[in-house]
Amino acid sequence: MIAIVDYKAGNLTSVQLAFRAIGRDAAVTSDPSTILAAERVVFPGVGAAGSAMRNLAAFGLSDVLKEVAARGTPFLGICLGTQILLDCSDEDGGTPTLGILPGRVPRFQPVDRWDKVPQIGWNQMRIARLHPLLDGIEDGSEFYFVHSFYPAPADPALAIGWTEYAGVTFASMLGRGNVAATQFHPEKSGRIGLRLLDNFARWAPAAAP
Amino acid sequence: MLTKRIIPCLDVINRRVTKGVKFQNNVDLGDPVEMAVRYSDGGCDELVVYDITASAERRPIDIGMVREVAEAIRIPFAVGGGIASVEDMSRVLLAGAEKISVNSLAVRDPGIIAEGSRAFGAQCIVLGMDPVASPDRARFPSGYEITTRGFRERAGLDAVEWAKRAEQLGAGEIVVNSVDADGTRAGFELTITRLIAEAVRVPVVASGGAGCPAHLRDAFNLARADAAIVAGMLHTGEYTIRQLKEALHADGVPIRMHW
Numbered sequence: 001m002i003a004i005v006d007y008k009a010g011n012l013t014s015v016q017l018a019f020r021a022i023g024r025d026a027a028v029t030s031d032p033s034t035i036l037a038a039e040r041v042v043f044p045g046v047g048a049a050g051s052a053m054r055n056l057a058a059f060g061l062s063d064v065l066k067e068v069a070a071r072g073t074p075f076l077g078i079c080l081g082t083q084i085l086l087d088c089s090d091e092d093g094g095t096p097t098l099g100i101l102p103g104r105v106p107r108f109q110p111v112d113r114w115d116k117v118p119q120i121g122w123n124q125m126r127i128a129r130l131h132p133l134l135d136g137i138e139d140g141s142e143f144y145f146v147h148s149f150y151p152a153p154a155d156p157a158l159a160i161g162w163t164e165y166a167g168v169t170f171a172s173m174l175g176r177g178n179v180a181a182t183q184f185h186p187e188k189s190g191r192i193g194l195r196l197l198d199n200f201a202r203w204a205p206a207a208a209p
Numbered sequence: 210m211l212t213k214r215i216i217p218c219l220d221v222i223n224r225r226v227t228k229g230v231k232f233q234n235n236v237d238l239g240d241p242v243e244m245a246v247r248y249s250d251g252g253c254d255e256l257v258v259y260d261i262t263a264s265a266e267r268r269p270i271d272i273g274m275v276r277e278v279a280e281a282i283r284i285p286f287a288v289g290g291g292i293a294s295v296e297d298m299s300r301v302l303l304a305g306a307e308k309i310s311v312n313s314l315a316v317r318d319p320g321i322i323a324e325g326s327r328a329f330g331a332q333c334i335v336l337g338m339d340p341v342a343s344p345d346r347a348r349f350p351s352g353y354e355i356t357t358r359g360f361r362e363r364a365g366l367d368a369v370e371w372a373k374r375a376e377q378l379g380a381g382e383i384v385v386n387s388v389d390a391d392g393t394r395a396g397f398e399l400t401i402t403r404l405i406a407e408a409v410r411v412p413v414v415a416s417g418g419a420g421c422p423a424h425l426r427d428a429f430n431l432a433r434a435d436a437a438i439v440a441g442m443l444h445t446g447e448y449t450i451r452q453l454k455e456a457l458h459a460d461g462v463p464i465r466m467h468w
Binding site: 010011013014017018020021046047048113114116117118119120121122123124138141142144145146147164165185187188189190191192193194 | 249307
């Protein structure tokens with residue numbers, strides 16, 4: 001069973017519907033024991049980092065997520081979920097986050113007035129390294145993004161794919177071991193996004209990070 | 210590079226997609242779910258579904274339809290019409306839509322933008338606006354006044370001032386639907402679209418008047434819109450999304466060409 005972590009940070013319907021579209025049963029849950037027992041865990045989210053961290057604490061899920069990541073369960077962060085996997089976010093005046101992957105989360109600072117924030121829409125990802133979740137997905141494929149902050153991993157080797165926006169090249173997909181994370185929304189990225197989710201549903205990572 | 214979005218618009222009355230000019234003389238075009246699937250498979254980047262009579266009939270939006278669309282397509286879509294409260298917004302989002310578009314409601318009660326933005330995030334809240342050209346520069350310095358209720362009423366608001374206010378309140382995107390251009394297929398109203406795009410830091414969507422690929426090119430290159438809404442030119446079968454995208458791509462506009 002795939003557990004979609006519900007911590008009241010946005011709408012999880014489209015994540016669940018996307019897994020259903022590829023014939024995978026996925027449960028939306030806030031229950032620590034269900035999440036710990038799941039074969040795979042998806043950690044989505046939209047909204048602000050500060051309230052998301054408070055919600056995780058209120059649901060008693062911060063340590064649960066760290067444990068799931070540490071023990072090798074296939075783990076997929078999406079959007080705000082991805083940002084929260086890093087050490088800290090610049091959002092809400094600086095927010096300490098889970099620290100499952102080393103790095104920080106700055107805000108876009110466009111120099112070009114036409115680079116709007118949030119970035120909304122389809123942008124390309126250049127593949128940085130081969131990864132099982134990208135099986136069958138071409139270099140330069142477009143994915144759907146909605147965000148004002150972006151992941152900046154401490155070690156560029158954590159990047160799985162790079163995307164350019166507002167004068168920066170950021171890690172739009174990153175991870176190590178059993179943890180993978182996308183800044184874009186695979187569940188809203190059409191056929192190519194479904195391929196990534198299907199790859200995740202089959203993924204047997206070698207080891208914990 | 211971030212690509213420019215092409216967004217087909219489905220105006221729905223009683224679960225049927227219709228097309229009129231300036232909300233008049235509506236013609237039945239088909240089933241909204243089937244059309245959403247056809248356009249999504251055809252390569253559109255997003256969709257917008259308006260329940261156009263919900264608010265006039267004082268009834269809630271057709272949630273069953275929103276859910277069926279959400280189950281059928283795997284790209285983002287926005288829903289508008291018949292939203293009267295944050296609870297309505299929540300129902301639409303839980304049914305699987307990505308965004309809510311508010312228009313007349315936000316003019317009556319601007320606080321709904323802030324409430325929705327706080328509750329769901331700015332990326333969920335789209336402000337739709339229907340500006341009309343006005344010669345009264347004293348009251349409307351931009352030269353455009355906001356109308357509401359399907360162009361029937363004038364709001365007494367300057368279009369650019371209203372866009373800035375909505376951005377401050379927490380709107381994540383602004384759709385500029387020109388009253389003068391709507392349904393004419395003679396091209397977007399580039400002047401007001403550009404004025405709004407210059408005035409705000411959030412993405413701006415051009416709407417009303419699309420009739421050929423050059424109209425979209427001008428909305429992107431001249432008016433600096435981030436996305437464009439199209440309706441009649443697709444609904445009649447005159448263009449496919451692929452034809453539109455190929456023409457724009459050939460003109461050097463950044464466009465998503467593989468789906």
